[in-house]
Amino acid sequence: MLESILLILLLGFFVGQIAQRLKIPALVGMVLVGIVLGPQVGNVVDGSVLTAAPELRTIAVMVILMKAGLGLDREKLAQQGTVALRLGFLPATCEAIAIMLLAMGLFQFDLATGLLLGCVLGAESPAVIVPAMLCLKSLGWGVQKGIPDAILTGSALSDVLLLLVFSLLLAFLGQSGAAGVTLPGGLNLSLLQLLPLQIVSQIFLGVICGWLAARLLVSLLAKQNWTQSAVQDGLIAAGLALLLVIMAERLPIFSGYLAVMAAGFFLVELDAPLARQLRRSFDALWAIAQIVLFVLLGASIQLNVLGNTFGQGLLVLGIGTLVGRSLGWYLSTLGSNWTWRERLFLLPGNSAKATVQAAIGAIPLTQGIAGGEIILALSALSILVTAPLGAWAIPTFAPKLLQKGEVDPTKVAIAQKNCPTSCH
Numbered sequence: 001m002l003e004s005i006l007l008i009l010l011l012g013f014f015v016g017q018i019a020q021r022l023k024i025p026a027l028v029g030m031v032l033v034g035i036v037l038g039p040q041v042g043n044v045v046d047g048s049v050l051t052a053a054p055e056l057r058t059i060a061v062m063v064i065l066m067k068a069g070l071g072l073d074r075e076k077l078a079q080q081g082t083v084a085l086r087l088g089f090l091p092a093t094c095e096a097i098a099i100m101l102l103a104m105g106l107f108q109f110d111l112a113t114g115l116l117l118g119c120v121l122g123a124e125s126p127a128v129i130v131p132a133m134l135c136l137k138s139l140g141w142g143v144q145k146g147i148p149d150a151i152l153t154g155s156a157l158s159d160v161l162l163l164l165v166f167s168l169l170l171a172f173l174g175q176s177g178a179a180g181v182t183l184p185g186g187l188n189l190s191l192l193q194l195l196p197l198q199i200v201s202q203i204f205l206g207v208i209c210g211w212l213a214a215r216l217l218v219s220l221l222a223k224q225n226w227t228q229s230a231v232q233d234g235l236i237a238a239g240l241a242l243l244l245v246i247m248a249e250r251l252p253i254f255s256g257y258l259a260v261m262a263a264g265f266f267l268v269e270l271d272a273p274l275a276r277q278l279r280r281s282f283d284a285l286w287a288i289a290q291i292v293l294f295v296l297l298g299a300s301i302q303l304n305v306l307g308n309t310f311g312q313g314l315l316v317l318g319i320g321t322l323v324g325r326s327l328g329w330y331l332s333t334l335g336s337n338w339t340w341r342e343r344l345f346l347l348p349g350n351s352a353k354a355t356v357q358a359a360i361g362a363i364p365l366t367q368g369i370a371g372g373e374i375i376l377a378l379s380a381l382s383i384l385v386t387a388p389l390g391a392w393a394i395p396t397f398a399p400k401l402l403q404k405g406e407v408d409p410t411k412v413a414i415a416q417k418n419c420p421t422s423c424h
Contacts, residue, residue: 004046007037012291025391027128027294031383034298045299053296054359058245060293061126061355063285065257066241068130068152069210069264070279071137076146077153083336087154091328091350092162096122098324102316112169113371116364119166120375121320121382123356124155126257127293128387129349131286132394137407141398144405147342151350154332157203159356160255164198166360167252173369205254209247210262213240217263218271233274234281297358297387301380309374313381321351321386345401352390353382 012030019029037045049056077084096118103114133148142148217240220226221233241260248256268275306313329346361379365372 001046001048004037004044004049007044008033008049008295009288009291011037012295016291016294025388027290027391028388030291030294031298031301031387034295035301035303036298037295038299038301040299040301040303050296050299053300056292057296057355057359059242060289061257062241062245062260063238063282063289064126064130064293065156065260066237066264067134067279067282067286068126068156069261069266070268070275070282071134072152072261072265072268073137073143073146073149074265074269076143076149079146083333083338084150084153085157086332087150087329087346087350088157089161090332091154091325091346092122092124092158094328094331095320095324096162096165099316099320102319106312106316107371107374109371112173113369116166116169116173116369117316117371117375117378118320119162119169120357120361120364120379121317121353122325123159123162123353123360124350125352125354125356125387125390126155126159127290127297127355128352128390129155129394131290132352132391133349135395136398136402140404140407142342142345142402142405143407144403145337145342147338147345147349147402151346155350156258156261160202160206160258161199163255163356163360164202168194168198170363170367170369173364201253202255203258206248206256206258207262209244209254209259210264211266213244213259213263214266214270216240217267218274222271222274230277230281233277234285237278237281238285293355297354297383300358301383302362302376303380306377306381306384309377310381313378314385316378317382317385321347325351341401342403345397348390348393348397352386352394354387357382 011033015029015033016026017029019032020026036042039045039050096115099118099121100109100111100114103109103117104111107114109117130152133152137143137148217237221236227233227236241263244259244263245256248254248259264275264278267278326347329343329350333343333346357379362372362376364375369375
């Protein structure tokens with residue numbers, strides 16, 4: 001196990017650096033390392049590491065979501081609030097519906113299974129989008145209109161929505177819990193009727209839990225001084241954030257990932273100096289977490305299931321993005337002060353898929369859902385195509401499509417060293 005961890009960290013770091021020097025996103029190199037080390041090619045990663053991969057990915061996603069929350073700007077969000085909310089629902093919904101219709105024609109899926117595929121492929125990757133948007137913020141691209149903040153918030157909300165619908169469809173297709181629940185008074189609600197209540201609960205309680213966590217951190221770290229160093233501050237904050245994610249898995253009435261992001265956001269509002277200090281701590285944590293995340297992502301890709309659906313999969317991804325998601329982007333920015341160039345930036349800036357697909361892509365197959373092998377294959381294809389493409393396209397097209405503004409050093413670090421050079 002220790003040898004596997006060393007291989008993952010060292011090879012992931014150096015191959016990532018080589019990729020960056022070749023003007024390729026570092027995550028591409030890390031994913032390639034995962035493919036080579038994983039069971040599909042080299043099979044040199046210890047089985048215990050692969051077994052723990054979902055938990056390790058959860059830790060890495062927690063780190064990046066806390067970074068996202070600590071980098072959000074309330075004033076910019078208020079300026080573009082309705083756009084951020086619409087970005088959280090419309091693009092994902094339109095893409096999922098477009099994929100559903102295609103899947104019904106190409107793979108003869110029924111409506112529920114087609115929508116299940118749409119939920120898997122429509123989810124956005126925080127592991128790609130969050131660091132890229134924070135990079136743009138640190139360099140000033142799009143900050144005047146709060147475009148990175150709107151994309152960050154919309155991405156988090158859309159994943160909450162799609163994961164909820166995904167879990168509902170799994171229950172429906174698996175015939176588990178399909179009868180719904182009976183409320184006091186004998187009122188019986190189906191799973192479909194419960195969905196709006198679940199969405200409101202996940203979002204509202206997620207924000208409340210994030211606010212409570214932020215208040216607790218300010219009390220422990222700034223007012224009562226339980227810690228003596230920035231390292232200890234980061235350790236306590238990371239531990240509490242991970243606890244939110246674990247609690248959400250045990251008690252699925254709120255979104256743990258949204259709670260973590262909200263905690264970072266409220267920390268900035270409650271104690272800006274503490275937030276700046278924690279931002280540096282989570283930057284350091286991300287330097288390690290991203291290697292683990294992307295290498296294990298590569299190791300989880302099932303190369304042997306891609307062949308039969310490669311062409312059809314590319315068609316599904318292309319139409320889902322260029323037709324479905326583009327319609328959602330248009331509706332989301334309708335009536336806003338975004339220029340056509342800024343709207344066009346959503347194509348590279350809001351399309352990357354990786355983390356969610358790696359986490360849930362295999363679940364339909366393991367639960368015996370008809371068409372599960374196709375869902376798994378297209379999940380792997382979406383990772384291989386959109387993650388490196390998005391990581392390259394965001395820094396490449398931001399200077400061409402966005403306006404550069406002044407960076408507020410109290411909200412985000414200026415010109416981080418690890419930002420892609422093409423952003424500058």
